[in-house]
Amino acid sequence: MADYVKPLDEKTIECVFGQVTSDGNSNVRCSIESPSNKLGPIASDQLVVITSLATVLLALGTTLYTIWKYRSDSRMRLEQIQNEKAKNHKFEQLQKIEKFYGPFNALREESFILYEHFALEEKSIQKKQGKKFRTLRFLTQKNESGLVGIEKLKPYDQSILSNILEISERSLELIESHGGYIDNPALHTLLGKLAAHFRMLKLAADGKLEGLSENLEDIVFPREIDGAIDNEIHKIESSKNINNVQKKYSPNKTVRFYDENSQQYALRTRKADMSGIYDEFFRFIPKGARILDAGCGVGRDTKYFIQEGYKVRSFDASAAMVDMCNEYPFAFCEKMKFSEIQFGPTFDAVWASASLLHLNSFDIEIAFKKLWQCLIPGGYLYFSLKQNLNKSDTREYYIHDEIILKKILVDDLEMELVKAWETPSSVNFYDKFENYIYKKI
Numbered sequence: 217m218a219d220y221v222k223p224l225d226e227k228t229i230e231c232v233f234g235q236v237t238s239d240g241n242s243n244v245r246c247s248i249e250s251p252s253n254k255l256g257p258i259a260s261d262q263l264v265v266i267t268s269l270a271t272v273l274l275a276l277g278t279t280l281y282t283i284w285k286y287r288s289d290s291r292m293r294l295e296q297i298q299n300e301k302a303k304n305h306k307f308e309q310l311q312k313i314e315k316f317y318g319p320f321n322a323l324r325e326e327s328f329i330l331y332e333h334f335a336l337e338e339k340s341i342q343k344k345q346g347k348k349f350r351t352l353r354f355l356t357q358k359n360e361s362g363l364v365g366i367e368k369l370k371p372y373d374q375s376i377l378s379n380i381l382e383i384s385e386r387s388l389e390l391i392e393s394h395g396g397y398i399d400n401p402a403l404h405t406l407l408g409k410l411a412a413h414f415r416m417l418k419l420a421a422d423g424k425l426e427g428l429s430e431n432l433e434d435i436v437f438p439r440e441i442d443g444a445i446d447n448e449i450h451k452i453e454s455s456k457n458i459n460n461v462q463k464k465y466s467p468n469k470t471v472r473f474y475d476e477n478s479q480q481y482a483l484r485t486r487k488a489d490m491s492g493i494y495d496e497f498f499r500f501i502p503k504g505a506r507i508l509d510a511g512c513g514v515g516r517d518t519k520y521f522i523q524e525g526y527k528v529r530s531f532d533a534s535a536a537m538v539d540m541c542n543e544y545p546f547a548f549c550e551k552m553k554f555s556e557i558q559f560g561p562t563f564d565a566v567w568a569s570a571s572l573l574h575l576n577s578f579d580i581e582i583a584f585k586k587l588w589q590c591l592i593p594g595g596y597l598y599f600s601l602k603q604n605l606n607k608s609d610t611r612e613y614y615i616h617d618e619i620i621l622k623k624i625l626v627d628d629l630e631m632e633l634v635k636a637w638e639t640p641s642s643v644n645f646y647d648k649f650e651n652y653i654y655k656k657i
């Protein structure tokens with residue numbers, strides 16, 4: 217009653233929510249109506265439901281927005297961190313090239329050229345006797361005039377050797393001051409061998425190792441160094457973009473064969489004797505040349521060429537073959553098909569041993585054009601194809617006769633055939649291969 221009827225004085229009361237009725241006497245009535253009943257057409261309990269629902273929806277909306285905002289902020293932060301990381305990574309990689317690999321490579325190039333012009337007479341004498349000239353051995357052996365070290369050489373060769381030694385000194389400084397940039401442990405070892413060789417060469421040139429040539433036979437110049445440094449630069453270049461992803465494609469049944477039988481295939485081919493074919497190939501290829509090993513398989517030839525002082529890049533369509541090739545720490549093999557390569561005219565030679573034989577006549581034409589583009593003018597293309605089809609597994613083989621080869625390589629690409637010869641297969645009795653060397657004009 218106190219909530220609804222408010223006495224104003226002794227005789228007057230105010231009915232706050234209700235309606236006042238009087239019977240004329242002192243009986244005043246206040247009929248009370250609940251305020252909720254008075255709010256338009258919406259019933260009070262409905263209003264409660266609507267309000268609660270609105271509150272829940274509002275809370276839900278706020279929560280969803282907060283979650284969305286949190287996630288988008290986190291994503292942005294993550295992207296920022298990743299971009300920052302990529303930028304730092306790129307910067308670090310660039311530093312490696314700018315501060316170590318680039319200058320080191322330039323010094324090696326300089327030294328290589330000088331060495332090509334050094335001690336030509338002595339080198340030719342050794343060659344005639346079927347021997348290899350070794351500078352360290354030469355410098356430690358006294359000649360008929362009792363001279364040893366740099367004194368044994370003609371003035372012209374003395375100047376060249378002094379320059380080579382000066383370059384070696386600068387290379388040693390680079391190795392010592394920037395060794396931290398070298399990630400590849402095998403390369404550390406190789407550079408250690410190179411440093412030992414440089415130091416011994418200096419001592420020998422100063423005449424301090426007289427008569428010790430036999431003890432120094434194991435101190436040899438590590439010929440892998442140039443190919444190893446070159447590929448380290450390629451690895452850095454390709455890793456500059458850490459978001460780089462290998463192209464994915466489903467392998468055809470030939471490539472699947474190599475993926476699924478990589479171990480057995482490696483056992484059969486890793487030790488194959490390729491010496492006869494190498495000899496023919498290297499008659500045309502300059503020392504230290506850049507070679508592309510196309511369809512390299514387990515990387516037997518990539519490894520051999522790098523060990524012989526060549527700079528080699530490799531590719532293969534089979535992921536398992538790529539991994540095997542890259543087991544050699546100085547290789548740089550990429551997963552690619554012939555149709556995908558895009559190197560520009562950078563190679564002195566292409567080596568495609570028993571790989572183009574898996575391509576049909578349409579694909580081989582594309583492949584030859586791609587390989588031609590990789591060669592510098594005057595560069596050589598070696599490839600081998602099967603002469604007969606002895607299919608014993610799921611791989612596809614194709615025979616391409618001389619007429620087709622002439623049409624693509626001579627008529628269309630204007631290459632010159634410099635050599636063609638037959639060899640038995642180095643892995644089984646019944647296969648015969650036709651080998652070709654073409655020159656880009």
Ligand SMILES: C[S@@+](CC[C@H](N)C(=O)[O-])C[C@H]1O[C@@H](n2cnc3c(N)ncnc32)[C@H](O)[C@@H]1O
Binds near residue numbers: 512572575
């Ligand atoms: C018979 S093996 C030769 C491997 C190596 N060159 C040797 O002489 O030992 C053929 C190689 O060609 C590769 N290959 C097949 N089709 C290819 C393609 N379209 N592009 C690149 N490589 C391919 C295979 O994966 C395989 O490693």
